[in-house]
C-alpha cells in the first residue's frame with residue numbers, strides 16, 4: 001500500500017492508494033490519530049478498488065471522522081491516478097455518488113462534484129428554513145454579529161456567511177461555535193466569503209473536523225453557489241483561499257466543477273500504521 005503527502009492549494013492530505021490490495025481500508029480514529037502524528041494533514045483520502053468506477057474514494061477528517069466529500073482531496077487523488085494512466089478522464093465513486101475527473105491542458109485536474117443539495121433536509125438542518133439565507137447568526141467576540149448565511153450541501157454540509165472583511169474575523173473563536181451549533185445535526189463547515197466582484201470571492205473556511213485550513217474545495221463550490229443564489233456573482237468565479245486560487249463553475253445542468261493546483265510533497269512510510 002502506498003501513501004503520499006499532497007496538497008491542493010495548501011489543503012493538506014495523506015492520499016493512501018490501496019487499489020492493489022482490494023477490500024476496504026479500516027481506519028479507526030486511533031489509526032487516523034497515529035497517521036496525523038507521523039505527518040499532520042487536514043484529510044486522509046483513501047483510494048480503493050472495488051465496484052465499477054476507476055476507484056472508490058473515501059475521506060477522513062483529521063479528527064478521525066469519515067465524511068462524504070472533499071473537493072481538493074478528490075482533485076489530489078485524481079491527479080495521482082492520472083500519473084500512471086494515459087486517459088484524460090476518470091470516474092471516482094464517492095459516498096455521495098460518482099464524481100468525474102478531467103485532466104486539463106494546464107496540468108490541473110478539474111472535478112465534477114455534481115449538483116449541490118439546496119433543500120434544508122439536504123444540508124441537513126435541524127428544522128425547516130430558507131437555505132438562501134438561514135435564520136441563524138453568531139455574536140462576534142468584540143461586538144457585532146454575523147447573520148443569515150447561505151446553506152449548501154456539496155455532499156457535505158456548508159454554511160457560508162457573506163462578510164465585509166474576511167481578514168478581520170476571529171475564525172478560531174467563532175468557527176467551532178458554528179460547527180457545533182444544534183441547527184446542524186451533522187455539524188457544518190463554516191465559510192466566510194468576501195465578494196470582491198462578480199467573478200471573484202475571497203474565502204476562508206473553518207472546516208468540520210479539521211479547523212481552519214488553507215483552502216477548502218467543497219467550501220469554494222458552496223461559496224459560489226450561495227453567492228450566485230443571492231445574485232452576488234456570476235455562475236463562474238475564482239475563489240481566493242489563503243493557500244491558492246480555486247476556479248469554480250456552476251454549469252446550467254446544475255453540476256459544479258472545481259479546479260486548482262495540486263502539489264506532490266513525497267511518498268510516506270505508513271508501515272504498521274494502516
Ligand SMILES: N[C@@H](CCC[C@H](N)C(=O)O)C(=O)O
Pocket residue numbers: 011042043059061067068069070071072073156157189207208209210213215216217218219
Ligand atoms: N477540505 C475539503 C473538505 C473536507 C471535508 C470537510 N471538512 C467535511 O467534514 O465535510 C475540501 O476540499 O472540500
